[in-house]
Amino acid sequence: MTQLLKPLFPLGQVVATPGALDALGGEGVRADALLQRHAIGDWGEVCEDDKRENDLSVAEGFRILSAYKLPN
Numbered sequence: 001m002t003q004l005l006k007p008l009f010p011l012g013q014v015v016a017t018p019g020a021l022d023a024l025g026g027e028g029v030r031a032d033a034l035l036q037r038h039a040i041g042d043w044g045e046v047c048e049d050d051k052r053e054n055d056l057s058v059a060e061g062f063r064i065l066s067a068y069k070l071p072n
Contacts, residue, residue: 044068046067
């Protein structure tokens with residue numbers, strides 16, 4: 001059974017460019033799956049400094065950066 005993790009913060013308003021949505025759709029990746037990863041603290045492919053900054057930002061309400069590689 002898969003355990004659902006609680007989001008660390010509210011996402012607020014979510015927007016995406018048409019190009020980003022096309023790229024996701026072309027790869028068969030759902031945007032909501034990536035947003036869920038972001039919200040639970042899976043920062044994806046960011047450097048260790050950005051990961052540490054994100055952890056601080058969750059507590060302090062600063063910007064949070066994540067990046068995810070698509071299959072191709």
